[in-house]
Amino acid sequence: MNILASYKNWRKYRETYGELMRLTNRELNDLGINRGDITQIAKQTAGY
Template structure:
């Protein structure tokens, strides 16, 4: 069970990083995010 949960968390993290990474700097700024924060935001999302 723990392995499955870890995998799902990793997938959620990667999807969040990928989605935020596809946004332009302007779109990120509109959300109050800069590129350097993407990974930490993705970690908090899981």
């Protein structure tokens, strides 16, 4: 069960990270996100 939860968290991290990385700098700026913050935001979203 713990392995499954870890996998789901990892998938959520990768999905969030990928979606944010695909945004342009202008789109990120509109959201109030710096490109350097993407990793931390993705980790928070996944529960790390």
